[in-house]
Amino acid sequence: MKTPFILALFFIGTIPFAQNHCPILPNPVTYTSTKDSIALDSLLFCTKSLSSTLSNSISPLGDLYILNKNKPLRIGREDGFIRFEELNNAYPESYSINVTKSKIILSYTSPASYYHALHSLFQLITEKPDHSFSIPICFVKDFPNFSWRGLHLDVARHFFSIHEVKKYLDLMAMYKFNVFHWHLTDDQGWRIEIKKYPKLTSVGAWRDSTVNDHFSTYPRTWDTKRYGGFYTQEEIKEVVQYAADRHITIVPEIEMPGHARAALAAYPAFSCTGKQQPVPGLWGVFEDVFCTKDSTLHFLEDVLEEVLSLFPGKFIHIGGDEVPKSRWEKCASCQNKMHALHLKNEHELQSYFIRQIDVYLAKNNRQLIGWDEILEGGLSPGAAVMSWRGMDGGIAAAKEGHYVVMTPGSHCYFDHYQGKSSSEPLAIGGYTPLEKVFEFNPIPKSLTPQEAHFVLGAQANLWTEYIPTFNQLTYMTYPRAIALSQVLWGGTKTSYDAFEQTLKKYHIPRLTAPNVNTKVSMSFLKPSMKFSREPNGLSLMFDGKDTSEKITVVSQQKKEGISISYGKKLFFNRSQKNVKHEKFTFSTACCTDSLTIISHRGLGAKVTYVTPPNERYHPGDLILVDGQFGARPWRGYQWVGFDTNHINITLELDRKIRLNGITFGFLNEPSSWIHLPNEITVRLDNGKMKTISVTEERTKLPIKGKTKSIQVSMKGLPTIPVGFPGQGEKPWIFCDELVFE
Numbered sequence: 001m002k003t004p005f006i007l008a009l010f011f012i013g014t015i016p017f018a019q020n021h022c023p024i025l026p027n028p029v030t031y032t033s034t035k036d037s038i039a040l041d042s043l044l045f046c047t048k049s050l051s052s053t054l055s056n057s058i059s060p061l062g063d064l065y066i067l068n069k070n071k072p073l074r075i076g077r078e079d080g081f082i083r084f085e086e087l088n089n090a091y092p093e094s095y096s097i098n099v100t101k102s103k104i105i106l107s108y109t110s111p112a113s114y115y116h117a118l119h120s121l122f123q124l125i126t127e128k129p130d131h132s133f134s135i136p137i138c139f140v141k142d143f144p145n146f147s148w149r150g151l152h153l154d155v156a157r158h159f160f161s162i163h164e165v166k167k168y169l170d171l172m173a174m175y176k177f178n179v180f181h182w183h184l185t186d187d188q189g190w191r192i193e194i195k196k197y198p199k200l201t202s203v204g205a206w207r208d209s210t211v212n213d214h215f216s217t218y219p220r221t222w223d224t225k226r227y228g229g230f231y232t233q234e235e236i237k238e239v240v241q242y243a244a245d246r247h248i249t250i251v252p253e254i255e256m257p258g259h260a261r262a263a264l265a266a267y268p269a270f271s272c273t274g275k276q277q278p279v280p281g282l283w284g285v286f287e288d289v290f291c292t293k294d295s296t297l298h299f300l301e302d303v304l305e306e307v308l309s310l311f312p313g314k315f316i317h318i319g320g321d322e323v324p325k326s327r328w329e330k331c332a333s334c335q336n337k338m339h340a341l342h343l344k345n346e347h348e349l350q351s352y353f354i355r356q357i358d359v360y361l362a363k364n365n366r367q368l369i370g371w372d373e374i375l376e377g378g379l380s381p382g383a384a385v386m387s388w389r390g391m392d393g394g395i396a397a398a399k400e401g402h403y404v405v406m407t408p409g410s411h412c413y414f415d416h417y418q419g420k421s422s423s424e425p426l427a428i429g430g431y432t433p434l435e436k437v438f439e440f441n442p443i444p445k446s447l448t449p450q451e452a453h454f455v456l457g458a459q460a461n462l463w464t465e466y467i468p469t470f471n472q473l474t475y476m477t478y479p480r481a482i483a484l485s486q487v488l489w490g491g492t493k494t495s496y497d498a499f500e501q502t503l504k505k506y507h508i509p510r511l512t513a514p515n516v517n518t519k520v521s522m523s524f525l526k527p528s529m530k531f532s533r534e535p536n537g538l539s540l541m542f543d544g545k546d547t548s549e550k551i552t553v554v555s556q557q558k559k560e561g562i563s564i565s566y567g568k569k570l571f572f573n574r575s576q577k578n579v580k581h582e583k584f585t586f587s588t589a590c591c592t593d594s595l596t597i598i599s600h601r602g603l604g605a606k607v608t609y610v611t612p613p614n615e616r617y618h619p620g621d622l623i624l625v626d627g628q629f630g631a632r633p634w635r636g637y638q639w640v641g642f643d644t645n646h647i648n649i650t651l652e653l654d655r656k657i658r659l660n661g662i663t664f665g666f667l668n669e670p671s672s673w674i675h676l677p678n679e680i681t682v683r684l685d686n687g688k689m690k691t692i693s694v695t696e697e698r699t700k701l702p703i704k705g706k707t708k709s710i711q712v713s714m715k716g717l718p719t720i721p722v723g724f725p726g727q728g729e730k731p732w733i734f735c736d737e738l739v740f741e
């Protein structure tokens with residue numbers, strides 16, 4: 001019995017490590033290894049001379065990385081195997097690890113780099129099936145590229161306990177993140193104890209109801225359970241220390257002047273109207289914001305005084321995003337202030353407001369950071385900008401010599417979907433797969449090297465409207481955060497495939513092991529579906545990592561299943577008669593997915609966008625006729641989005657068809673500035689034309705005739721009407737699927 005077991009171990013122990021196959025993520029700057037590895041005892045001895053502060057951080061790390069809970073890797077403090085050397089005059093935060101047959105030498109420049117080195121060291125150690133450990137003979141030299149490597153967490157929309165926040169910090173530390181942006185206040189909850197204003201937490205931390213489903217789902221329903229929570233100042237101090245022990249700085253965010261409904265529920269006197277309103281349980285942007293009167297500013301300075309006493313970091317985030325000006329326009333105090341200070345408009349009033357806070361923070365030796373809206377009406381002298389509405393805000397600020405953190409929605413919003421499967425949990429919308437995060441570059445091409453110097457780094461944001469539990473939080477964060485750490489640490493640039501292999505082989509097993517027990521997304525491993533245009537409709541092909549697998553496809557109408565291989569096409573023919581809806585389920589070893597194809601007369605028609613869609617929402621020219629309406633709630637990749645109010649599209653078939661009408665799919669989401677078009681016009685080959693007005697997301701335009709080509713024209717509103725979010729701005733039109741009846 002024993003012989004094959006030992007042989008197996010021997011085999012695992014001598015798997016050669018390829019020169020460039022580094023198990024550490026983010027990849028270090030330099031990694032070289034021989035084909036050999038050495039066996040490690042479960043008790044590693046390090047040099048006695050190491051200070052107790054440094055040696056104290058070793059053992060908890062062993063627990064975090066090693067899979068076997070019963071026999072964790074421990075590090076003893078006797079002269080021995082691991083030696084530590086402090087380097088002088090080396091690159092800041094740099095470290096090296098030298099593993100030879102007789103010893104491991106770990107060199108570091110600072111406590112933070114020592115800590116990063118330990119994380120890398122533990123990532124090099126692998127556990128064998130007999131629970132013994134080995135490490136490759138190798139050399140690692142490493143330092144980070146960016147100084148701001150951040151993750152954000154919104155604890156206002158959903159609350160996370162300090163135990164959960166600590167676990168979030170542990171995971172961040174594993175991947176060398178060093179900034180935790182703690183979004184502590186928002187409309188739906190105030191989460192930090194302020195002793196001078198106890199109602200902020202006794203009232204502001206609790207809401208009586210929370211909207212169910214996606215907030216764009218109508219009719220809306222509500223969970224009427226009282227929901228909330230907050231951190232006492234003692235708990236905050238504990239978390240600040242816990243983060244500091246992991247070399248993570250916390251940037252607290254106190255939102256102002258917008259996203260203030262929870263604070264105003266507690267102290268309505270600081271609003272423009274003084275009206276008592278509850279803490280809302282709906283997501284979105286609210287009209288009621290802090291009034292710009294002096295008493296509000298004094299209140300916020302009092303709040304910040306207590307915040308500053310808890311958080312020692314240099315940066316204090318004050319929000320500044322999404323501030324509707326409608327209350328200020330009608331408020332006597334705000335208007336008087338505007339005139340007294342000779343301010344041109346409410347944007348300048350917002351600028352004034354932020355500047356007062358900037359002055360207060362600067363006086364207290366801190367630096368203000370805010371979302372990119374703080375640029376509107378002029379940027380306060382000392383302010384740093386977090387660019388979320390794309391990179392333009394960040395570019396403008398860097399060109400003016402302000403520090404910038406890049407966090408564009410396109411790559412850094414981890415509340416977006418990461419997979420196209422229908423089984424992905426409900427998310428806010430958008431589509432940011434792992435590969436897209438991996439490809440992110442925080443330095444825009446339009447910055448000169450001198451200007452690029454002002455880009456401190458980047459961070460991912462975890463807004464939690466649709467993230468109610470910690471499991472869901474880690475599912476949305478990992479592995480995308482590891483791809484971001486790869487971007488920000490910026491060591492050896494590997495291919496995405498190599499990154500994915502390292503992730504799958506070394507990191508997913510660790511993150512999901514019992515001692516870490518984290519739910520992570522495996523969406524990146526799911527086969528992707530690719531639709532193509534065919535002479536008689538369209539085809540679907542699966543592309544996957546494991547192409548030896550078979551996929552079973554079952555039509556729910558026919559109840560029969562077929563098995564197809566990767567790379568083989570499944571055909572969907574254009575219907576000659578009535579429109580047919582057919583639901584399919586697809587099963588592979590890892591997952592099951594479903595899809596409904598609407599077989600209609602225009603399936604796979606040639607589409608020409610005479611008016612080009614906005615490049616951010618341009619998923620190709622097949623999407624309008626691929627037999628699927630864009631998903632509700634909105635997912636970024638399924639809709640064609642136009643930022644103009646006059647749209648022309650031509651559709652062409654290979655031969656004449658008899659048409660009875662076209663059903664159009666539109667998105668109506670005024671909260672996201674997306675409106676229905678006012679009217680649509682369809683013109684056939686023979687000049688026959690019909691126009692109808694649009695009042696619903698699904699609108700049928702009846703028109704009879706034989707035709708080969710169809711011209712569609714849509715007209716929208718020139719500007720967003722008064723009373724809607726973004727009033728006066730240009731609205732968007734989102735369209736998906738034109739079903740030919």
Ligand SMILES: [Zn+2]
Nearest residue numbers: 272291331334
């Ligand atoms: Zn006011």
